Amino acid sequence: MKLYYVTLNNTDEARKIGRELLENKLAVCVNWFPITCAYSWQGEITEEPEIVLIVKTQDGYGAEIEQSIRQHISYTNFIAEISPTAINQEFLGWLNAEIPQRTLQTN
Numbered sequence: 001m002k003l004y005y006v007t008l009n010n011t012d013e014a015r016k017i018g019r020e021l022l023e024n025k026l027a028v029c030v031n032w033f034p035i036t037c038a039y040s041w042q043g044e045i046t047e048e049p050e051i052v053l054i055v056k057t058q059d060g061y062g063a064e065i066e067q068s069i070r071q072h073i074s075y076t077n078f079i080a081e082i083s084p085t086a087i088n089q090e091f092l093g094w095l096n097a098e099i100p101q102r103t104l105q106t107n
Helices: 011-023 063-070 087-099
Strands: 002-008 029-041 044-057 077-083
Touching: 002 011, 002 087, 011 044, 011 063, 044 063, 063 077
Parallel strands: none
Antiparallel strands: 002 044, 002 077, 029 044
């Protein structure tokens, strides 16, 4: 299983991207919520609102998820792949039933 932590500008972007990922079977579940982002830019500290989108999926879908995100936004955002070390079996069973596992190919 993989989680993707994605920062976006607004709820509409998160909703559109999240629904597309679900419709295209690239995710089993998505969550989004508002946060405040503080960062240093050109010597100034800036604070502004952001939306975090969390995508729950199988391993091997990262490139397609990022491609889907890029179809909806043109700015530089943050996309991180997170590998959980423990997942409850009920959720994992649902994930495996809904999203096909991909086998990794070696050359």
